[in-house]
Amino acid sequence: MSNDDHLVRFVDIQKSYDGESLVVKNLNLDVAKGEFLTMLGPSGSGKTTCLMMLAGFEPATHGEIYLNENPINRVPPHKRGIGMVFQNYALFPHMTVAENLAFPLEVRHMDKSEREQRVKRALDMVQLGAFGDRRPAQLSGGQAQRVAVARSLVFDPDLVLMDEPLGALDKNLREQMQYEIKHIHENLGLTVVYVTHDQSEALTMSNRIAVFDDGIIQQCAPPEVLYEQPENAFCANFIGENNRLLGNVVEDLGDTVKVEIDGDAGTVVAKKVNVEGVGSRSTLSLRPERVTVNPEAGTLPNVFSGKAEELIYLGDHIRTRFTVCGHDDFIVKIPNSAVHAHLKEGDTVNIGWNAEDCRALDPSD
Amino acid sequence: MSAAPETVSGPLITADGIPLKESLQKSLRRSKIRAALLVAPPLLFLIFLFVIPIGNMLTRSVDDKLINQVLPNTFEAFESWDKVSEPDESMFEAIYQDLKAADKTDIGKASVRMNYAKPGWRSLIKRTARRIKKMEPPYKEAFLKADDRWTDNEYWLSLGIMKDKRTLGYYLNAVDRTYDFDKNVIHVDEERKVYNLLWWRTIQVSIIVTLACLLLAYPVAYLLATLPMRIANLLMICVLMPFWTSLLVRIVAWMIMLQQNGVVNDTLVAAGILSDENRLAMMYNFNGTVIVMTQILLPFMILPIFSVMKTIPPSYMKAAQNLGATPTLAFIRVYMPQTIPGIGAGCILVFIVAIGYYITPELVGGKDGRLIGNMVAYHMQRSLNWGLAAAMGTILLIVILIFYWIYDKIIGIDNMKMG
Numbered sequence: 161m162s163n164d165d166h167l168v169r170f171v172d173i174q175k176s177y178d179g180e181s182l183v184v185k186n187l188n189l190d191v192a193k194g195e196f197l198t199m200l201g202p203s204g205s206g207k208t209t210c211l212m213m214l215a216g217f218e219p220a221t222h223g224e225i226y227l228n229e230n231p232i233n234r235v236p237p238h239k240r241g242i243g244m245v246f247q248n249y250a251l252f253p254h255m256t257v258a259e260n261l262a263f264p265l266e267v268r269h270m271d272k273s274e275r276e277q278r279v280k281r282a283l284d285m286v287q288l289g290a291f292g293d294r295r296p297a298q299l300s301g302g303q304a305q306r307v308a309v310a311r312s313l314v315f316d317p318d319l320v321l322m323d324e325p326l327g328a329l330d331k332n333l334r335e336q337m338q339y340e341i342k343h344i345h346e347n348l349g350l351t352v353v354y355v356t357h358d359q360s361e362a363l364t365m366s367n368r369i370a371v372f373d374d375g376i377i378q379q380c381a382p383p384e385v386l387y388e389q390p391e392n393a394f395c396a397n398f399i400g401e402n403n404r405l406l407g408n409v410v411e412d413l414g415d416t417v418k419v420e421i422d423g424d425a426g427t428v429v430a431k432k433v434n435v436e437g438v439g440s441r442s443t444l445s446l447r448p449e450r451v452t453v454n455p456e457a458g459t460l461p462n463v464f465s466g467k468a469e470e471l472i473y474l475g476d477h478i479r480t481r482f483t484v485c486g487h488d489d490f491i492v493k494i495p496n497s498a499v500h501a502h503l504k505e506g507d508t509v510n511i512g513w514n515a516e517d518c519r520a521l522d523p524s525d
Numbered sequence: 526m527s528a529a530p531e532t533v534s535g536p537l538i539t540a541d542g543i544p545l546k547e548s549l550q551k552s553l554r555r556s557k558i559r560a561a562l563l564v565a566p567p568l569l570f571l572i573f574l575f576v577i578p579i580g581n582m583l584t585r586s587v588d589d590k591l592i593n594q595v596l597p598n599t600f601e602a603f604e605s606w607d608k609v610s611e612p613d614e615s616m617f618e619a620i621y622q623d624l625k626a627a628d629k630t631d632i633g634k635a636s637v638r639m640n641y642a643k644p645g646w647r648s649l650i651k652r653t654a655r656r657i658k659k660m661e662p663p664y665k666e667a668f669l670k671a672d673d674r675w676t677d678n679e680y681w682l683s684l685g686i687m688k689d690k691r692t693l694g695y696y697l698n699a700v701d702r703t704y705d706f707d708k709n710v711i712h713v714d715e716e717r718k719v720y721n722l723l724w725w726r727t728i729q730v731s732i733i734v735t736l737a738c739l740l741l742a743y744p745v746a747y748l749l750a751t752l753p754m755r756i757a758n759l760l761m762i763c764v765l766m767p768f769w770t771s772l773l774v775r776i777v778a779w780m781i782m783l784q785q786n787g788v789v790n791d792t793l794v795a796a797g798i799l800s801d802e803n804r805l806a807m808m809y810n811f812n813g814t815v816i817v818m819t820q821i822l823l824p825f826m827i828l829p830i831f832s833v834m835k836t837i838p839p840s841y842m843k844a845a846q847n848l849g850a851t852p853t854l855a856f857i858r859v860y861m862p863q864t865i866p867g868i869g870a871g872c873i874l875v876f877i878v879a880i881g882y883y884i885t886p887e888l889v890g891g892k893d894g895r896l897i898g899n900m901v902a903y904h905m906q907r908s909l910n911w912g913l914a915a916a917m918g919t920i921l922l923i924v925i926l927i928f929y930w931i932y933d934k935i936i937g938i939d940n941m942k943m944g
């Protein structure tokens with residue numbers, strides 16, 4: 161990708177609030193034009209700080225942010241022309257919905273007829289054409305959310321920032337809004353930088369997800385890569401459900417490594433992803449849906465016996481908690497099909513998995 | 526559970542046959558009684574110390590009963606008089622009967638009231654009453670002997686103003702008007718006009734003080750609401766400190782500051798800004814009243830504005846700037862309109878307190894810094910013209926209600942936030 165395709169570039173950004181600790185440590189991130197990039201991470205991981213630096217509300221302590229290849233560290237927020245949807249929407253309570261939408265056009269000295277036209281178009285886009293005269297207090301959560309999105313787009317910004325915009329909505333509405341925002345993004349060809357701590361939201365909407373922890377981007381990749389090929393233990397754990405086994409590397413086989421699980425619980429063959437070499441510690445990461453119950457002998461390199469501790473019926477699959485290799489929190493998702501024998505609590509069966517599906521990662525904590 | 530309750534037409538009843546409404550009331554009775562008991566003490570307090578005194582004030586401001594009770598015969602004789610000829614024996618006999626029968630203190634009170642209608646009545650009654658016991662008919666001769674002013678028809682004519690049991694005379698007096706003997710409303714003599722000037726000045730001072738407080742309080746409230754907690758708390762203590770200091774101490778401190786040889790003047794002279802003979806007169810005049818009242822009433826403005834500002838999330842200002850407004854424009858278009866409930870509450874609070882203010886103008890107001898409140902105090906304590914004091918108090922109350930009504934029309938009382 162050449163530099164021309166980048167709308168936003170963070171170069172060596174560091175941020176500290178108190179001069180004693182860094183909230184953002186050496187951030188380098190490019191956002192391509194038309195991309196939907198999500199910053200995902202637990203609270204306090206520095207993702208919102210990054211967004212605020214991009215919007216211009218927080219100065220970077222070190223480094224430079226480029227917008228369209230222009231450094232913007234010294235550009236005040238009102239001259240950046242970036243749209244933003246705030247966490248609590250920040251709709252001005254003393255103005256009607258239409259006045260809220262007209263505000264950015266008014267401060268840009270747009271004439272009245274053009275203003276009205278644009279406000280109408282923006283409201284129609286979010287299916288709130290009839291709500292122009294309402295006050296924000298008279299809107300439901302979902303409506304207020306849509307107005308906030310419409311307001312951030314009404315002045316045609318290239319870049320829109322969203323700071324946990326769906327956090328205040330209930331589950332159904334949240335899912336509906338995820339699709340709506342995604343469709344708006346696709347239809348208008350916007351570039352969106354989206355901040356959330358909800359991983360399913362990130363997986364649903366994004367082209368690319370930057371996983372933040374402790375002020376560092378742990379991995380920045382498209383959703384499917386992030387889920388299927390996490391590069392470190394944090395990402396593996398944070399995105400989706402994950403079984404962890406801790407152990408020492410005992411043999412390096414090139415593409416794979418042999419790891420002896422702590423407590424002499426057995427040796428696992430795993431894909432070598434992020435380990436130092438023989439003798440080092442490693443976390444093995446394994447998705448629950450990649451585990452097979454009662455595998456045919458000889459088909460899988462890793463087969464262990466496990467005791468079913470708990471079964472939860474979830475319709476399409478049965479979530480089963482096993483004790484395997486001394487870990488009693490080993491989760492397996494068993495598809496609800498006639499092929500599979502029905503387990504009962506306390507049954508001991510063989511379970512196995514492929515070396516490909518089990519990733520040997522860095523030792524976390 | 527048994528079967529679902531049947532749908533019945535008519536009043537609903539509970540399982541044991543009591544009407545639902547009755548049952549509901551019974552179940553709520555205890556909590557209603559408890560609520561009533563909790564409300565009772567403040568309610569009684571309010572009735573005894575607010576409703577009754579204000580009611581009393583309202584009646585007193587129009588009451589003119591006493592004089593009719595003391596001089597019933599006189600007023601009867603007055604009715605049959607042609608108002609032109611010299612009063613005849615029957616009228617003197619009537620007033621003789623009244624003065625003889627009446628209680629001495631009542632005569633004193635009545636004569637004070639009569640003096641408001643026609644100056645001179647009081648001494649006339651006093652001199653006559655002293656000799657009333659020795660008087661013998663014909664009474665006209667005896668009265669004239671006691672005091673020759675009895676021939677002056679004006680005294681007799683002034684009775685016409687007082688014959689009704691209710692009067693608006695006090696209200697007219699309070700705005701420099703009075704009745705002539707035919708009960709027409711007329712202006713008082715030019716040299717006796719005082720109150721209209723005072724009313725005008727009181728409104729003027731109240732408005733100036735309110736605006737000055739607003740100008741000073743707004744930035745302070747903004748700092749209080751936006752500074753980090755620790756510094757804001759310190760600032761808050763500075764704002765509240767005057768509340769913990771005696772009002773008199775604060776006024777005396779201002780006297781030290783503002784007087785002719787006070788701190789402010791000395792500093793200005795020492796700095797060469799003023800020459801020694803041109804020291805500013807900042808006290809015992811209009812300026813003194815305004816300066817000191819502004820300082821004293823400032824917290825009443827800061828606190829409501831602060832409490833409203835505290836509830837405005839900083840994200841509004843950010844959003845406005847993000848949408849392209851400069852920080853100044855964002856402040857004016859987005860922040861300030863949201864503080865209007867606080868501004869309204871602060872202004873009405875300061876204005877109401879200022880319009881009835883009494884102690885500060887008394888101490889630092891001098892001659893042209895006095896307000897209507899001082900006049901009310903004067904009539905309560907010195908001249909003992911309680912009717913006039915009550916009328917002034919009532920007018921003050923009405924002025925406040927009018928401003929309250931305007932506030933409600935413009936901002937809406939539901940929006941008021943006191944803190």
